[in-house]
Amino acid sequence: xxxxxxxxxxxxxxxxxxxxxxxxxxxxxxxxxxxxxxxxxxxxxxxxxxxxxxxxxxxxxxxxxxxxxxxxxxxxxxxxxxxxxxxxxxxxxxxxxxxxxxxxxxxxx
Numbered sequence: 001x002x003x004x005x006x007x008x009x010x011x012x013x014x015x016x017x018x019x020x021x022x023x024x025x026x027x028x029x030x031x032x033x034x035x036x037x038x039x040x041x042x043x044x045x046x047x048x049x050x051x052x053x054x055x056x057x058x059x060x061x062x063x064x065x066x067x068x069x070x071x072x073x074x075x076x077x078x079x080x081x082x083x084x085x086x087x088x089x090x091x092x093x094x095x096x097x098x099x100x101x102x103x104x105x106x107x108x109x
Contacts, residue, residue, distance in 0.1 A: 032062060036057065037057060042054050053080060056073075056075045057076060072101075075095050
């Protein structure tokens with residue numbers, strides 16, 4: 001069995017991501033769009049520098065013929081930097097309600 005060389009992190013950073021390459025070149029799919037709905041935000045914890053918040057979301061896929069289907073549902077667990085304006089995300093963790101994920105998921109939720 002041949003071992004593959006692991007690329008250096010700087011080399012990887014110069015390449016377009018696999019997700020971007022797939023979206024632009026590899027994946028072929030019908031024209032469609034998404035409607036992304038985010039529910040109210042619940043503030044769970046705040047200190048002088050960071051806020052921890054959560055919110056629920058759904059994403060609906062709308063095909064060119066008008067057919068709609070639930071694409072994803074779940075919640076966001078966010079950490080937000082409060083030390084500068086405008087506030088910035090430190091981290092966004094996406095927790096899906098289902099383990100079933102579309103095989104062509106290349107667009108971030």
